[in-house]
Amino acid sequence: MNNDDISIKQKYEKYINTYSVKKMEDVVISHAEGALVYDMRGQEYLDCFAGIAVNNAGHRNPKIIQAAKEQMDKLVHCCAYVYYSEPPALLSEKLAYYTPGQLDKTFFSNSGAEAIEGSLRIAKQFTERYEFIALQCSFHGRTNATLSITGNRKRKQEGGPYLSGISFVPPPYCYRCPFELEKESCNLKCARYLREVIDFQTSGSVAAFIAEPILGEGGIIVPPQNYFQEIKKILEEFQILFIADEVQTGFGRTGKLFAIEHYEVVPDIIAMAKGIAGGFPLSAFITRDEIARSFKPGDHLSTFGGNPVSCAAAIANIDFLLEENIPEKALAKGENFILKLKNELMKKYDLIGEVRGKGLMIGIELVKDKEKTPAAEEAAKIREICRENRLLIGVGGVYGNVLRIQPPLVITEEQLERALNILDKAFSLIDKC
Numbered sequence: 001m002n003n004d005d006i007s008i009k010q011k012y013e014k015y016i017n018t019y020s021v022k023k024m025e026d027v028v029i030s031h032a033e034g035a036l037v038y039d040m041r042g043q044e045y046l047d048c049f050a051g052i053a054v055n056n057a058g059h060r061n062p063k064i065i066q067a068a069k070e071q072m073d074k075l076v077h078c079c080a081y082v083y084y085s086e087p088p089a090l091l092s093e094k095l096a097y098y099t100p101g102q103l104d105k106t107f108f109s110n111s112g113a114e115a116i117e118g119s120l121r122i123a124k125q126f127t128e129r130y131e132f133i134a135l136q137c138s139f140h141g142r143t144n145a146t147l148s149i150t151g152n153r154k155r156k157q158e159g160g161p162y163l164s165g166i167s168f169v170p171p172p173y174c175y176r177c178p179f180e181l182e183k184e185s186c187n188l189k190c191a192r193y194l195r196e197v198i199d200f201q202t203s204g205s206v207a208a209f210i211a212e213p214i215l216g217e218g219g220i221i222v223p224p225q226n227y228f229q230e231i232k233k234i235l236e237e238f239q240i241l242f243i244a245d246e247v248q249t250g251f252g253r254t255g256k257l258f259a260i261e262h263y264e265v266v267p268d269i270i271a272m273a274k275g276i277a278g279g280f281p282l283s284a285f286i287t288r289d290e291i292a293r294s295f296k297p298g299d300h301l302s303t304f305g306g307n308p309v310s311c312a313a314a315i316a317n318i319d320f321l322l323e324e325n326i327p328e329k330a331l332a333k334g335e336n337f338i339l340k341l342k343n344e345l346m347k348k349y350d351l352i353g354e355v356r357g358k359g360l361m362i363g364i365e366l367v368k369d370k371e372k373t374p375a376a377e378e379a380a381k382i383r384e385i386c387r388e389n390r391l392l393i394g395v396g397g398v399y400g401n402v403l404r405i406q407p408p409l410v411i412t413e414e415q416l417e418r419a420l421n422i423l424d425k426a427f428s429l430i431d432k433c
């Protein structure tokens with residue numbers, strides 16, 4: 001550890017409120033490129049977490065950086081909701097084109113939570129209803145409303161009181177099926193259960209159902225193929241809107257530009273953030289014009305939302321992802337990596353209960369025994385060993401026992417092979433403990 005590292009950490013401790021952070025990763029990052037990050041001494045780390053699934057086009061993607069620099073030389077801020085400027089106009093046109101269905105009116109904000117807040121608000125105003133249904137194991141942000149619809153006690157503790165009128169549906173978590181059924185014969189009970197929730201837990205005045213197409217913080221939970229079609233059928237029957245929270249799944253991460261496309265369902269609203277602008281802060285929610293119109297003058301605004309530099313970066317990001325076929329490549333790389341994890345690691349280490357994911361959104365769930373007792377301490381230890389061996393990964397899951405592999409999508413096959421070898425080494429060391 002050099003003096004720069006120590007003084008940075010000391011300043012963090014003294015001046016940044018990190019009391020809510022469980023544990024800072026013990027690395028001081030100086031710079032980054034592609035799928036690699038470097039610490040203050042120039043030591044290289046392979047990044048398989050991408051700043052929590054953000055740098056999809058790679059760290060400091062040259063096209064994104066160039067677009068942002070050119071924009072910075074022209075205009076940094078004017079407020080997209082007071083004055084017209086080109087970047088938000090061009091970006092909203094692109095989003096209308098590339099999102100499914102008739103989603104064509106975007107509202108820009110800054111963070112994932114803000115995009116979800118806006119989605120909830122517009123759903124309420126359009127339907128003139130006030131209740132929401134969300135999934136157990138979900139995560140939608142850290143503001144009061146987004147925590148209210150988050151289905152995880154650990155995220156919500158000490159944050160209440162929360163909004164009323166929120167109901168939760170059991171999650172499509174096949175590895176730990178809430179109904180203890182088998183995937184092959186369950187007949188999608190978890191999706192059909194939505195009807196029970198509407199009938200017995202709500203007043204019937206439900207504005208929207210919100211779900212992540214793949215649950216990220218909950219543990220990379222991939223719903224079965226027909227899940228969202230079954231859900232959508234029930235929602236249509238009760239004229240309830242469907243909000244897809246694509247904050248973590250969007251922009252190629254799962255092998256499609258938006259993960260809901262895997263399920264061939266068109267949501268009424270899509271919220272997006274994280275991977276939208278190559279690391280520049282930006283978020284948005286997009287909906288049909290008939291829904292968008294329920295905002296009336298003065299209802300909603302954001303000072304920084306639609307920032308010209310972030311929007312210019314987002315345009316370059318989307319162009320790069322599509323011109324280079326990054327989503328398809330991510331799908332292929334992810335399938336390959338999952339296969340290797342299953343064939344090479346899962347067979348060797350009983351600690352691995354399940355490997356799952358889509359594209360480069362991959363979870364490795366760790367369990368202590370055949371009863372699937374969550375192995376959270378082991379997950380934390382493996383993350384630590386990986387970092388000591390210069391591989392950055394995430395840990396999540398409602399039980400804190402899921403390793404998260406969510407690298408920049410430009411990661412190469414060779415780099416993934418390196419990640420596999422380091423993971424192998426980490427598991428073998430844990431095995432010996």
Ligand SMILES: Cc1ncc(COP(=O)(O)O)c(C=O)c1O
Pocket residue numbers: 052111112113114116139140141142212216217245246247248273274
């Ligand atoms: C699915 C999902 N929704 C919303 C959020 C909140 O995003 P932000 O941290 O940008 O507010 C997150 C963050 O992890 C997320 O994963």
